[in-house]
Amino acid sequence: MNPRVFWGASLIIGALLAVAVAAPGASDRVFQAAQARVIGAFGWFYIAAVAGFLLTVIALALAPPAGCGSGRTTPSRTSRGCRGSPCCSPRAWASA
Numbered sequence: 001m002n003p004r005v006f007w008g009a010s011l012i013i014g015a016l017l018a019v020a021v022a023a024p025g026a027s028d029r030v031f032q033a034a035q036a037r038v039i040g041a042f043g044w045f046y047i048a049a050v051a052g053f054l055l056t057v058i059a060l061a062l063a064p065p066a067g068c069g070s071g072r073t074t075p076s077r078t079s080r081g082c083r084g085s086p087c088c089s090p091r092a093w094a095s096a
Helices: 003-022 024-042 044-062 090-095
Strands: none
16 A cells, blocks of 8 residues: 555545535535536546446456465465465466
8 A cells, every 4th residue: 555645545535525515515516517527528438437447346346356376385585474375476476
């Protein structure tokens, strides 16, 4: 996790939430105008992109967790902290 990205995004989301709570009517008009402009400019591509993104998120949420897949369980010089785990090999790092 990158703290700069996390806290920056949290600050933006918090500010938008505070404005929406403080002035619901004005923020509703602004968000509707922004949405109408984006849909008007990008049309069906925007709708398809959002639908594709949501379907991808749902598919990833419902998919079983993937293992490392390397099959190597012996620790090496570079993996002293995770003895016996198949995720320790550099091949598994590249495939993760």
